[in-house]
Amino acid sequence: MFRRVAIIGGGAAAATLLGELLERQPPQPLHLDWYAGATAAPGRGVAYGTRSDRHLLNVRAASMSMFAGKPRGFLDFLQRDDPAIAGTDFLPRRRYGDYLEAEIVRALEQGKAHGHDVNIIPFTVDALVPESDGVTLIHGEESHRADAAVLALGALPPQPLGGVNAASLESGRYVMDPWQLLADAANIHPPPRKVALIGLGLTAVDVLLELAAQWPQTEFTAISRHGLLPTAHLSRATAPTDDGAELIASMRDAPEIHRWLHLLREACAQETDWRPVIDSLRPHTSGLWHVLPLEQRARFLRHARWAWERMRHRMPPQVLDSITGLEQAGQLQRQRGRVQSVELVDDALQLTLNHAGETRTLQADLVIQTVGLDTDVRRTRHRLVRQLVTNAHIAADPLGLGVQADATGRLHHNGGSWQHLFAIGSLLRGTLWESTAMPEIRQQARNLADQLLGD
Template sequence: MFQKVAIIGGGAAAATLVSELLERRTPKPLHLTWFAGSAQPGRGVAYGTPSDRHLLNVRAASMGMFVSKPGGFLEYAQAANPNVKGSDFLPRRLYGDFLRSRVDAAVANARQFGHDINLVPFCAQSLVPSSEGVTIGYGEGEEAHADAAVLAIGSLPPRPLAGVQDAALASGRYVTDPWPYLAAAESDDRPLRVLVIGLGLTAVDVVLELAARWPRARFTALSRHGHLPEPHLAAASAPSDDGNDLAEQMRDDPNIRTWLHRLREATDNADDWRTVVDSMRPHTQGLWQELPDGEKARFLRHARWAWERARHRMPPKVASSVASLEKAGRFERLRGRMQAVSLRIDGDLDVVRRETGGDATVTETYDIVIQTVGLNTDTLRTEHTLMRQLVIDDLVTPDRMGLGLAAQPDGHLLDGDGKPRGNLFAIGSLLRGALWESTAIPEIRKQAQAVANMLVK
């Protein structure tokens, strides 16, 4: 059993693990040090938005914080509003409130189990694991010591895409991280021309929020395929079956081309394709682990966009709002890749793009360009202070495909020689390389439970 545990990160994954540990009766009391980077942790980027336009893309009934209580969020929401249904897609702001309430309750109840927790409102800047424990550096040269540490830092800071000139970045008109920008954006009645690079759920959130604040702005989204995320059905639907038969067929031939063929067959024979995709969720991590590296790379190059479009879907209300903007002529989608962004003398941005399937380039001018290309999990190239230290000092191994850190499926991180570290773990997006499906609450709560089991056994 590890009595002294350091938890690093201030978002939902860290909050879930902290609560999981503090709610347990253990042979000896736990002493947790939580390097949260904030005096009010728990929300992170995902649930820190104050806007009610930003909705969860998972129904309320499935967003509980604990494996033992998957309906906990629904109970919380219904206590405030009895009209809430389990099939509703509720604001992410409300889920952030729920996370904070559960953390506060766990901290308040910790004393009855003999546990204590030290909330450190600073980010961990360095970490050195050894056979004797873990030393964490933070603040102005301060150090803390623990028996074990868990990295739950979420997505890494986004990096500008290749081709963006320094002058464009310095101008403030090329936005690399959309969330601080949205938080500070004020109402504006100018006829702004806005380009959004990427077309996933974050892009949708950005467009809807700014379209409401900037009523005369027009938005263009540029992505490789030009497709929006698929919408959820208005009514909840159960998977057509448990997915076992399809998963076994896929295991027989771990090949992306074969897998896509099997999925198309299954969806063609289903009443709705979504039920097939949802039936695969319990099997996705296991299938990913069986896939050879070459096939994983092929998936990332050719099929990732299609899978994520089908897997991470829009709530019906969000899909309707986007469709209304398109119908009104305020939002359009383009297929292609951004090649370069430069700052003009007048302060606007010139964007060079190459259309999908062709060699010709097109240059267009925008007032603002916002990058929304998804999670950054490239630990080899990140500017994240702690991650850079761990990688440079050869204390961890970056995932070969840029999907977080090399790890065992149970969360043990691998050292520079590829060997598992007995006292260093990760949960959440850093495990995408090992598990692929590793960023949503239903997966994170299972990881938190599993890591907690290892820490206190």
Template sequence: MYRRVAIIGGGAAAAALLSELLERQLPQPLHLDWYTGGGNSPRGVAYGTRSDKHLLNVRAASMSMFAARPHGFLEFAQRGDNSIAGTDFLPRRLYGDYLETQVERALERARAAGHDVRVLPFEVDAIVPEHDGVNVIHGEDSARVDAAVLAIGSLPPQPLSGVSDAALDSGLYVTEPWSFLAQAKPDARPRKVVLIGLGLTAVDVLLELSALWPNATFEAISRHGLLPEPHLQHASAPADDSSELIEAMRDEPYIRTWIRLLREAVAQSADWRTVVDSLRPHTPSLWALLPEAERSRFLRHARWAWERVRHRMPPQVMAAMKALEEADRLHRRRGRLQAVDVAGDKLHLDIRRPHGKGIETMDADLVIQTVGLNTDVRRTHHPLIRQLSTNGHATADSLGLGITASAEGRVKHDEQTWPHFYVIGTLLRGTLWESTAMPEIRQQARNLADRLLKSE
């Protein structure tokens, strides 16, 4: 087993791995360095919100941190309210509380077991992997560890192309919606807010700002102008194991064929959600079958549709979106952002309409970029990721889906794999595709803990 391990990152994936490592009965004490970045909270961006309007988009019964204890989060939530059911969609704030509690317990167990765990609220400046270990550097300090795990979540969002420097400098164009929402105050002034993107991030922004700003109206722009699909009011399960569908997809790993097969399966199903959900355990192995050209085709033509049906809204959130539209406060538009610039005390937008219908212009008091997670290592300004890329220690996924890695999470470089340097979570999208939700991340954490602690 590795006796000294470093975890770099302070969010849910890092917390899940830390807790998995400290859950085990080990023959020798473990030395663990946890570099949490700016603080000690495991909430990260995903669960850092304090708003009860922001709900998990997975039911409570499926949100445990531990693969071996599938109802851990539900039991935690029911201690405070025994009326909570496993099918409920609970506030992400509550899940953040759960993460903090689990980490505190893991650290208590570590002290009792004699493990040496250091929680270091620092950013790591550089990682230098070698074939017999990894050097982790922050400031003037350097530590040699047996293995290191990169668990930093998604990368900081970057402004879309076409956004002028003047627009960014004005403060009227928001690239990081979560930090903006954390500081937003009630305001009764009328204003026009434009959202670029219509995924789950946009939905969270709409829920919060529509309540804080009762006289604001919202224009939401995306390629197809569609909101995420809703979950059913009650949980559903696949009618069968979809083995025939999966086998047919494996036999012909082409996106056009897969779309045809899925449409046929949906037509024979009582509800399309059961078909989509039946693919979840098989997604990594199916993704691995796709050649790069087919992956690229998927990203260009089908990604938007997959994201809508795979990452769904709770039904009460869909009801809130419909209410905003019925009140004439939310308008959805199809189009692509071409340019944003300052026009007096407002921003001026050029939007390319679909099907060659030309450019539509509009003004806004505020524009918020809500295009979802950034995983493009090739264009990031994240200092640690840039160091790893510049020094050739990690290779960017060619389609902008994180870092290239093996199926078990070992980081690749120059077509080779580092034996002691791993990545977990969002930056594994290029390898696994589905690698952002807790059900996937907790399994990654369990498998990686097994690997790190395996007896030699």
């Protein structure tokens, strides 16, 4: 058992691990240092820090418990205030943030009763040095020791797409962090007339809903390779007609992307709707990813990732209605194409798009990059991660999906694996593929707590 554990990161993954650890009663009390960063609300992180009721969870309430051992956790929290809320509802993410905060308070009380000592440190860890008997953590001029450390850093800061020139970045008209823009949008006067979004996933949908409400006269153009919106959940939850065991077994027997797509198409054709088939894979995704050889993983990323993300990460039906409403009102247009370049021309940005061999241009007063998570540790400006990679304390996943680790989150370095350095959440995508949403994170937190406490 590790007695002094450092958790680095201020989001839901860190909060969930904290809750798992403080719930237990190991033979000796724990000392936990939670480096939550400079945030007013530790635990909410990027996803649940929003105060907008337009931003809904994309997972039904019944599946959003923080803890693997308490599947009704979020629902019970909600129904205490409003018994009419159903497990199939899609609630505002703000409410999930409230739940996280309430669970952190409860965990701290419980931890105190169990004799654990918890220190919430409002600093960012700048560097970390793993040694044979523990780790040293450095923030500013200070350094602290721990027996073990867990990286719960979420996704890395976004990088500009290739082809965006320096003048565009310097102009302030090219936005890489859409969440910061949403926080500041009410103070932007006058609002931009034309806004272009690059990327059309769930982040783009969030940004569109919020900005279209705040800037009703603005015209939005959303660009993606296929110009398609994310798919939507059905209004009624459905269960698959079987448990998918046969499909999973066939996929395991033939770990080859072309074959898997064929099997999935066949399975979907036998159901009245494809969604239950995709959902039935969820508990098996990391196992399937594990059996997939590296060159097949690369093939998946090149050819099937886009379709998988679109079917797997769905929006609530009411969000689809709102986005369709924006299109019908003429406030939103979708365009197909790859962005080749973004340049500052006079006082606006000019995007050059290519689709099916044809090139065209588009002008916008503001361009927002909404291309999804960046977890490529090989080219990041995240200070701690850069230091860890530069010093070969951690190793990059060969496909740029995060760090090399085992399935329990134990981190690898070039010569083997660390006994006392772990990760949870998005950085584990190279090992687990699906590793960003709460249903995966809560299971990781539980397994990690077992490891740290030597259960």
